């Protein structure tokens with residue numbers, strides 16, 4: 374085993390909030406699907422050994438054809454009904470490796486700089502996630518009323534990639550499975566067994582979720598001169 378990392382890219386969602394009548398990761402920005410933009414980042418990273426995907430069963434062949442030019446694509450596994458189940462299916466299907474990054478197919482703008490920071494940190498800390506400082510004031514609401522104003526300097530907005538030692542992530546996923554625990558990100562599973570570190574990422578690393586995000590995506594590419 375080398376100390377390079379493998380990446381799991383969950384791409385088996387429905388993209389319901391995008392209202393596009395198809396899986397949003399197949400929508401194109403600048404003549405390339407969102408998924409291809411995402412895969413390209415990891416194809417370009419010398420520290421990434423292999424790229425594993427979760428896909429909807431009836432999209433596996435579409436994805437295989439779309440990604441023939443990306444030499445690092447390895448396992449494409451059928452996803453599950455939730456993001457967590459999709460990632461668990463892949464985690465169980467791949468060969469053991471030193472480090473695993475998990476990165477949403479729907480976040481095509483992650484930078485090499487963020488990947489480098491995560492790679493450096495995961496080798497020391499075993500568990501690290503990308504995050505940015507919250508810019509807005511965040512309040513906790515119940516029944517349409519403010520319960521409290523949270524301390525903004527303690528709040529971070531969590532993104533992917535999230536990077537882990539392979540065995541730690543597998544243990545955390547096995548425990549979540551045994552406990553019927555469902556989290557909205559990978560770190561929330563790992564937090565139940567270990568400390569999780571953060572590295573500061575950037576605000577361009579958006580998750581393309583709703584229709585207006587397609588305009589932000591075009592703007593980010595334009596800013597990058599693409």
Ligand SMILES: Nc1ccn([C@@H]2O[C@H](COP(=O)(O)OP(=O)(O)OP(=O)(O)O)[C@@H](O)[C@H]2O)c(=O)n1
Pocket residue numbers: 382383384385386387388389390391397398427452453454455456457459460477478479480580581582
């Ligand atoms: N059962 C699922 C659900 C989500 N994902 C993936 O997880 C990432 C983050 O999820 P999200 O942005 O919420 O995507 P969707 O679930 O597709 O969106 P929606 O909730 O609007 O349907 C996406 O790359 C998506 O394809 C997945 O692999 N399997």
Ligand SMILES: C[C@](O)(CO)[C@H](O)COP(=O)(O)O
Pocket residue numbers: 456477531532533557558559580
């Ligand atoms: C993992 C994630 O992208 C971190 O921000 C996010 O939690 C995914 O959430 P979603 O409900 O699948 O959009």
